[in-house]
Amino acid sequence: MKNLIVDAVPDSPYYPEINFNAENGVCKLSGESYMEEAYKFYTPLLNWLKEYTLERKNPVTLNLKLTYFNTNSSRLLLDILDVLKKSQEAGTNVAINWYYEEDDPDVKDEVEDFEIETGLKITMKPME
Amino acid sequence: MLLNNQLQNNIIYYHGPVNIDLISFTSNYMKQHIQADTVVISKIYKVFIELAQNVSYYSAEQYSNLRSFGTGIGWFRIDDHDDHFAISTGNVIFREHGLVLKKNSEEINSLKEDELRELKRNTRSQAGQRDIGAHIGLIQTGLITGHSIELSIEPQDEKFSLYTITAKVNKR
Numbered sequence: 001m002k003n004l005i006v007d008a009v010p011d012s013p014y015y016p017e018i019n020f021n022a023e024n025g026v027c028k029l030s031g032e033s034y035m036e037e038a039y040k041f042y043t044p045l046l047n048w049l050k051e052y053t054l055e056r057k058n059p060v061t062l063n064l065k066l067t068y069f070n071t072n073s074s075r076l077l078l079d080i081l082d083v084l085k086k087s088q089e090a091g092t093n094v095a096i097n098w099y100y101e102e103d104d105p106d107v108k109d110e111v112e113d114f115e116i117e118t119g120l121k122i123t124m125k126p127m128e
Numbered sequence: 129m130l131l132n133n134q135l136q137n138n139i140i141y142y143h144g145p146v147n148i149d150l151i152s153f154t155s156n157y158m159k160q161h162i163q164a165d166t167v168v169i170s171k172i173y174k175v176f177i178e179l180a181q182n183v184s185y186y187s188a189e190q191y192s193n194l195r196s197f198g199t200g201i202g203w204f205r206i207d208d209h210d211d212h213f214a215i216s217t218g219n220v221i222f223r224e225h226g227l228v229l230k231k232n233s234e235e236i237n238s239l240k241e242d243e244l245r246e247l248k249r250n251t252r253s254q255a256g257q258r259d260i261g262a263h264i265g266l267i268q269t270g271l272i273t274g275h276s277i278e279l280s281i282e283p284q285d286e287k288f289s290l291y292t293i294t295a296k297v298n299k300r
């Protein structure tokens with residue numbers, strides 16, 4: 001299975017940078033996410049995660065380093081977390097780290113809402 | 129066009145086609161130029177993107193010469209008042225959408241923070257992947273600002289109404 005890489009594009013800062021590593025299962029989303037038609041961007045990510053975790057049963061660590069995401073993107077992030085929840089229920093090791101900026105006033109509520117919706121434990125870590 | 133008495137507190141005003149690149153440019157310009165602490169700027173940034181994207185997606189006037197998706201015509205402005213910043217947008221909508229928008233905003237304005245978060249979770253989990261979600265965007269705006277959303281719907285003719293919305297971010 002190949003790595004899934006999407007580089008950051010300075011002219012389009014509304015797309016996050018993606019690095020899903022098939023060798024070690026460390027998957028990172030970083031930057032901002034408020035593109036149009038978010039499902040088109042997130043569908044390959046969802047498919048990659050489904051194959052990697054649900055079909056191949058590989059352990060995965062998701063590192064979310066998003067400094068901003070709009071509500072449409074949050075709907076797709078919920079889908080990513082739902083895939084990981086199903087993988088966890090099927091016996092796969094899943095770890096989720098949410099890196100946050102100290103001066104973001106809303107991030108703790110956002111993460112708590114995702115935890116309530118998915119039943120997953122999300123570890124919050126300050127952004128370095 | 130702004131009247132003289134509307135210019136006094138105005139930081140940014142734009143009227144025309146609104147697409148993702150304009151929203152991105154404007155939101156990052158705001159980050160650089162608005163004089164406020166980082167928490168306030170973060171809230172203005174988030175609210176502006178949600179409201180401006182609603183104009184680009186839902187305006188009944190679409191600028192078809194640019195792209196096929198998300199180039200609605202409308203306006204946005206940001207005003208600097210003594211104790212708050214006001215982020216406002218306006219666009220034309222089909223009259224039948226006005227009742228739904230009014231009902232949604234009344235519901236949002238009637239709820240306490242915990243209730244609003246629950247509504248956000250329920251709305252998000254029930255939305256489809258392709259649902260670009262004006263309703264959840266307004267809920268999020270209410271959560272970020274902690275203020276009531278000010279909404280105005282003025283019928284223009286038998287088919288269209290002018291929809292304007294204002295959200296306030298307190299200074300600290």
